[in-house]
Amino acid sequence: MREAFHEQLDSIFVDLAAICGRVKDAVHLATEALLTGNSETAERVISADVEIDLARERIEDQAFSLLSLQQPVAGDLRTVVAALRMVTELERMGDLSVHVAKIARLRVPNIAVPDEVQPTVSRMAEVAEHMVEQLNAIITDRDVAAAIELGRDDEVMDGLRRTSFTELLSDDWSYGVEAAVDVALLGRYYERIADHAVSVANRVVFVVTGENPSALSAS
């Protein structure tokens, strides 16, 4: 019984990593659509989101059946509930990628991000994508050290977001209100993807150690 439980739990974590892989693709393609003004690529991200939603539903069904049939307690119970929360956040990261793709699509044939801030926005997108890629490995390997490390990437993201505000609020800004609003919202979406990645990584730490990362990194 217990062995069956852990096999099913492992299978849920494999599926969580697979969703994470889909989210990574979504972030990558949404950014490509954004920086090239390609509406087809944007559409691909938007239409692929339903696959992430379906994968979420499958994981939720698995987790509920595990809770109902195996009645886990203590750490096992917390792990299943953590998995339910992780899948919610991963789905949300997919939604945020769709928001990026929709801004890209809205401005076609133009490119939403003016040349001057492309380096900063590209960098934010790269950091977000890298974090999601790391997260995939963190979920697969239950890698606590890498999970704690992810908080540093998040600090880089926060710094980039501040840089983007400095750029778009400077007196030299010549691209008007629309572009500024787009860049501010894009920054918000990438920042939220990063926040969710950290939150999911923290849940992995909790699953493995029974402690929250703040307790572990306080030393």
Added chain:
Amino acid sequence: MREAFHEQLDSIFVDLAAICGRVKDAVHLATEALLTGNSETAERVISADVEIDLARERIEDQAFSLLSLQQPVAGDLRTVVAALRMVTELERMGDLSVHVAKIARLRVPNIAVPDEVQPTVSRMAEVAEHMVEQLNAIITDRDVAAAIELGRDDEVMDGLRRTSFTELLSDDWSYGVEAAVDVALLGRYYERIADHAVSVANRVVFVVTGENPSALSAS
């Protein structure tokens, strides 16, 4: 045993409604700080958020102890898991109110929202606050009809957000990039508060009926 279970479950829902009350206060005060440029009121919202976080932790502990000790199955299990998700979303609504308060504080002694868009932003804030107030009653009374009704308020919110974009992207906009970015982000925060309110209300529908609202309102 079963009676004890339902008593504890009821107690969790009472606590969820209490958090919802705190969130309503946070939305109200953050908006007041925003529209009057009052930094003390903004600080109150920011510092009160820790109370919401603590209340969330208490509900999570109660829910886990209920799952561990009572081992609910089927509908009872789904209700406890729904409560865990509801509290996460309510806490997030508190965070979003803090974001509003922080924009207010950042612009003191000025007011972040220019006169011209104050009607639209005030209306967004009112709709958000009203939705959180309704949500409190929906949680307390397990009111399915009111929960389904909440989707209409959300449509009003979406319309207001579009209006605010029309205003800040019009050729007449004379308040510069900073105010436009503030208004766009504020719109995003109020919209997300509304989205979470709908999501929490949908979980109440699911708890009561075992169906998602889309299945009930499709007729």
